[in-house]
Structures are given as structure tokens and as C-alpha cells.
Amino acid sequence: MLAHLVPILQKLQDGFARTLNVTLLTVDPEGNPITRISNPSDFCTLIMGNPSGNARCQLSHKEMAVAVLKTGKPAVHRYCHAGLIQFAAPVIVEGSPLGTVLAGVPPSIPLDVDRVNRLADELGIMRGSLLAAAKSMKGLPEETIPNAVDFLCSLARTIAELCYQRDELSTWVVGLSTLYEVGKAISSTLSLREILDVTMERAISVTKAETGSIMLLDEKKGELSIETACGLDHKAVKQVRTKLGEGIAGWVAQQGEPVLLVDLATDPRFKDVSQREEIRSALSVPLKVKDKVIGVLNVNNKLVGGPFNEDDLALVSALASEIATAIENARLYEETKQKVMELSALHDVAKSTASTLKLEKLLALIIEKTAQVLHVPMCALKLIDKKTEELTVMASSGLTKEYIEGLRSRVGEGITGWVAKEGKPLAVSDVTKDSRYRYLGAAKRGHIRAMLCVPLIIRKGTIGVLSVYAPSPHYYTDDEVNLLSTLASQTAIAIENARLYEEISYQRGALEQLMAKTIQTQEDERKIVGLEVHDVISQAIASLFYRIQTCERLLDLDVKRAREEFSEMKRMAQGTLDDVTRLMFNLRPPHLEDLGVFPALRRYVDQYQRENAISVEMEVKGRRKRFHPSVEITIYRIVQEALTNVRKHAEARRVALKFEVNQETIHGLIEDDGKGFNPNPFLTKGEAEGHLGLLGMKERATLLGGTLDVKSSPGKGTAVCFEIPALSRQRK
DSSP, X not given: OGGGGHHHHHHHXXXXXXXXXXXXXXXXXXXOBSSOOBSOOHHHHHHHTSHHHHHHHHHHHHHHHHHHHHHTSOEEEEOOTTSOEEEEEEEEETTEEEEEEEEEEOOSSOOOHHHHHHHHHHHTOOHHHHHHHHHHOOOOOGGGHHHHHHHHHHHHHHHHHHHHHHHHHHHHHHHHHHHHHHHHHHHTOOOHHHHHHHHHHHHHHHHTEEEEEEEEEETTTTEEEEEEEESSOHHHHHHOEEETTSHHHHHHHHHTOXXXXXXXXXXXXXXXXXXXXXXXXXXXXXXXXXXXXXXXXXXXXXXXXXXXXXXXHHHHHHHHHHHHHHHHHHHHHHHHHHHHHHHHHHHHHHHHHHXXXXXXXXXXXXXXXXXXXXXXXEEEEEEEOTTTOEEEEEEEESOOHHHHHTOOEETTSHHHHHXXXXXXXXXXXXXXXXXXXXXXXXXXXXXXXXXXXXXXXXXXXEXXXXXXXXXXXXXXXXXXXXXXXXXXXXXXXXXXXXHHHHHHHHHHHHHHHHXXXXXXXXXXXXXXXXXHIIIIIHHHHHHHHHHXXXXXXXXXXXHHHHHHHHHHHHHHHHHHHHHHHHHHXXXXXXXXXXXXXXXXXXXXXXXXXXXXXXXEEEEEEEOOOOBOHHHHHHHXXXXXXXXXXXXXXXXXXXXXXXXXXXXXXXXXXXEEOSOOOOOHHHHHTGGGGTOHHHHHHHHHHHHTTOEEEEEEOTTSOEEEEEEEEOOBSSOO
16 A cells, blocks of 8 residues: 555655654565665664665565564664664554554764674675764764654654555545546436446445345335346345345335345344344445435445445445436436337237138247247237137147147136136236145146236137247236236137137128029929929819810710719819928918918928827927017027928938027927937038928028027937027117
8 A cells, every 4th residue: 555655755755854864764564675765874774785685684674674563563673684773663554554654863982893794794895985974974873762653653644644544545436436436327227237237236236245136126016126137146136036125135224224234134124134144244325316215225344454344334225326316317317218118019919810710820829929028938829719618729838738738727727717717817926835836846847837818809808828938937017917918818819809800700601502502492393382382283183174075975974973973073173282282381381471480490390200100299498479580580590491401311300309498598499219320510511412391491590690509310310409589679
């Protein structure tokens, strides 16, 4: 430290040497010269100009310096190796020895000639020169030596004061320099990470601390978390969460006041902290913006110069004040930047999802965008099967095949099942600690520890769940939850649109098939009518015509036989009339328009039983009323087609018709005890397989916004179930 003050020390030393008429020299604690010798006599100059003499002088200086610093008090030594009187005063600052000021003077009695000559011979100096130099020295009166020692002590104190002031000045210069460097660094960036790292590095450097950290406050949770640290265990840092009022940092954040702890063990406020943490002394200062605490700056265990002091506190407080605004600005900038990125990403998602209505492609696109927007390594989209209430993974990213295969669950089961049932987002920071999680083995193999799930909700309710996963415990923020929820809202709408598109496309195809079938059916009906007219009615009329001609001839020849012919003609006419009635009934049931669907079906069933050896039971529950004509004809044709299939294919003995009418829908069941079959090919391939009936029945129900399903298997009969909206007769 004294080496930095050499120019000033030299001037002080030269002035004191001239005033006292003594030779002065300042050395470090080991006795090595720091300054040049002031006011040396010719005698000393001759001796120190000689190598051997200089070595003896150096040894004498060291012995004197060590002796003085050992006691910490000034001392007088009679005599040095050349016979001169030496006295010295230590330079001590705050208990630390920095050096010694040495003084040399000739005694009041002239030096002994024999001693001088002997010294000259030992050193190889001419006797005459050394003797002349010795005689030229003026001795210091014995009674003035105490005063000289006092002057020397005054010089030592002046040097010590200079050192102390310089040390303080240096500390403030370093502090101001640090503040300048920090200010310069944080003004050149809006990166929160860079600001925190630069600040932490400078705070540790300027305070000479062993460890340090910057903690930021989460106002909603009321806790501090370490954002950057120096000298602390990296893994432990991530897990630290300090509640307001808890520990040193929690107390500072709650009170908004700094803490200077010289000895943590003796402070009653933090006894529990000192027992569990290796902290001896500490500085903890709040980071404030407009009197609002946003975090805490901590430094622990000063390594140099004793415990932390008020100067350290002032410096760290100034540093905290400097960075608090910068941190807040950086956070606002990053929040704004993040919002812009999120909005941009959501716009991209909306644009991308609007670019396709193919459900499979859409789901893959949604998963890709979810991973990008939330910066997650794993995500999955599950949709609910309405019939089974199972949640099935429809698209995923980053998940293992084994994990996906084990993800099947029902609504209400597990974490995703809970979200699907409750219709609320759920964030789980560690799945191994949540009793609802059911796949711990698969999760560990798939490196999953945290998950965030949000429901996919449309007007009719929840249709699925969108989930993201993390490989390590993770506390999901409100921003992350809100972002995924917004993404899920867009996703649900896009999925519903894609489903509606597929349904409309299917209905359009079904309508086209139904129109083709209708045309074909009309042609078939015309052929049937033509065949009926040609083969039955036409033949019957022709036969009647011939019998009329026969009767005309028999009236004059054989009246009895003519009467018999008239009876046969009457029978034939009645049969022909019945055939025409049956033909008209099949083309348009006459009772349907007059009586309604259920009475018309009862008459059809009665006729069906008369014509076939099959028992049919019909039951109708609920309010009986007239429905829209399209509803009535659809129900009638479905039952008619189903009973025709029973007669042709089922080999059944009994059929049960059950209908239930409520405010919104009509439920129908046509169940037989026949041989059964596999209905799937006929419901999908339809006309290509030559079985248009089942597909036509399903399409009729679908066109009215209803559903129809056929359940059957070989040897177990067949059940046709349908549900059709109960549109009123007045509704268009």
C-alpha cells in the first residue's frame, strides 16, 4: 500500500530529514526500502556506496524494522554497525503493519578513530576519506533524541493517515468506478440476464465477498427466487424459494430495509439462519422501484479486511439503487417482447389452422405450433370419444411411443381426465408428488416430471385436452397457463370447424349417394310398378276382357254358366283392386298423411304379420303428436326397410319395435332374434356391396341431423337404433 504513495512519502521524508538534520528511510514490513534515503551524510554515502557496507546497512534496517513492528512501538538503537544512533517508528493502519520509518544520526561524541579506520579496512575504503567524512558529521545532542523520536512518530502517523485516507479514497474510487461500469453495462442492454450477471460479478468484486445472489420477488406467490448467484451450488439455487419475512432476504424484502450483519451468530433476528447456513457476516439490500420492493441483493462472508462495514453497505446500496430500475425496465421489455412474440405466434397459429380443414393435418400442425410457442420439448393433444368417454392421443411431439400407448384414460381419471371433467387448466410442478398421476413408471422412462394441461372447450362442452410436459420439476407461471389456454381456445374452434367440415363433406357425399339412390329407387319402383301392371293388373284386365266377351255369348246360350263367369269376373276384379291398393300403399302409405307415423306403422305391422310368419310387438312411450312430414316419412321408411331386411335375411321369429318420444328427440329401436351378421361392411361400402338398405337408413337419419347405428353379430340377432330430432309439423 505504501508503494502507491512513494512520491508523497518522498517529499514528506525529505522535509522531515532537513528539519531534523537526520538521515531518513521508509521500508516495508520486511525491511526493504520503499523510498530513497533522505539527507544522507557523506559518511553514510561512502559506506552504502560500498557493496559490503550497503549489505551491512540493509541488514541493520531489516533488524530494526522487524523489531519495531513486532512491538508496534517506536525504538532507539545504540548503535548501528557503523556506530551511529538509529531510531524508528512503525506505520500501522487499522491494526495492519504497513512499514517502518528509520532515522540515523551521529552520536554527540565524535566517532572513535580506531573504529572508523577498522571499518574502512573491513570495507576496503580509504581510511582518510572515511575518517574525514566521520569528522564532518555534527552529532545530535543526547537530550534532543526524545524530541527527534517524537518527530519521527509524527511522520509515521502522517504516513499512516495518508494511507488510510488513500485507502478510503481508493475504496470510493473503486465503488464509483464499479457504479460507472455497471451503469454503462446495463444502459447498453435490455437483457435481464446480462444485467443480473454483470451486477452480481461487480458486487462480489467490490465487496470482496465469498458468495452472493440476486433474488427477485414474485408478488403473487409472495416469495423470492434466486435469479443469479456466485459461489453457490447451482442445483440448490434452482430450488431456493424464500417466503416474505423468512430468513435474511425475506426479512429485507418484507421490511424494505437493508441489513448489515457483522456477526450473524450474535444477531437474535436470524439465529435459525446462522445455524443452518455457513454465513458469518452478510449484507442484504432491497431492490426498490418507486418504494416498491422487487428483489434483494445479497453478499456474504467478506474475505479481506474483516467483516462488512458501513462503507460496504453504502456502496452495495448505491449499486442496488442503480440496478433496480434497470431490472424493472428489462423485465418490462422482456414481458412486452414476450407478449409480442406470443401474439405473433398466436397469429401464426390462427393463420396456419385456417389453412387446412383436414383434421389429421390440423392436429399435427397445432402440436407443432404449441411446441414452438411455449418452447417445450413435449406436448400432446387428446380428444374425447363421446361414446366411451375415453381420452385418446390424436397428435403428439417429443413423447415416446411407449408413453403414448399408456396414455389412454377416461374422463375424470388421472390429471388429464380431471381437466376434461372440470373444464379447468391444471399445472403440476412435479407429477411424482401428485396422487392423480397414474403413469409414474412411464413418466420416468419418458423423462417427464412436470405437466400443464388445459381443456379444449367449445359451446357444447369439453372436447379434449391440450398438454405440455417438462423433463424436470417446473413451476408454470400464470403467463404460461394463459398462453396455453388461449392456444387451446383457438385449437378447439379449429378442431370443431374441421369436424363440421368433415361432417358437411360426409353429408354432402351422403346426400349425393341418397339422391343417386332415390333416382335409382324411383327407377326401380317404376320397374316394379311396370312389372306389377304388366304381369298382374294388365293380365287380370286382359283376362277380364276375354271373360266379358265370353259372358256376352253365353247370355243367349247358357245363363247359368254366364252367371258363373260373372262370379269369377267379380273375384278377379276384387283381386286386381287389392293389387292396385297394395301397389299404391307401397308407393305412398295412405295412412301416414292422415293419421301420423305411429298409427300408420301399426297398420303396416298388422299387414306385415298377416303376410309373414313373424311376430311383431310395437311399443310407443312419451307424448304422441304429429311431426314434420320429413321426420314421419324417415321413421316410416327406416322401419319399413328394417322389417324388409328381417323378412329377407334374418330368419327371425320375433321383432320388437320400441319408440320413445321426448321434447327434443325421437329414439327408435328395431330388434330381432334372427341369425345376425357383421354390419360394418354394409354401413361403409353400401352400394358397392349391393346392400344399399342399411346405408340408406343411416343416411336418412343423418340428413335430419340424427344418428343411426346397427349392432349385430353372427348368432346374436340384430338391433337398429336411431335418434332423430323431434321437429314439429309447423317447423320449416
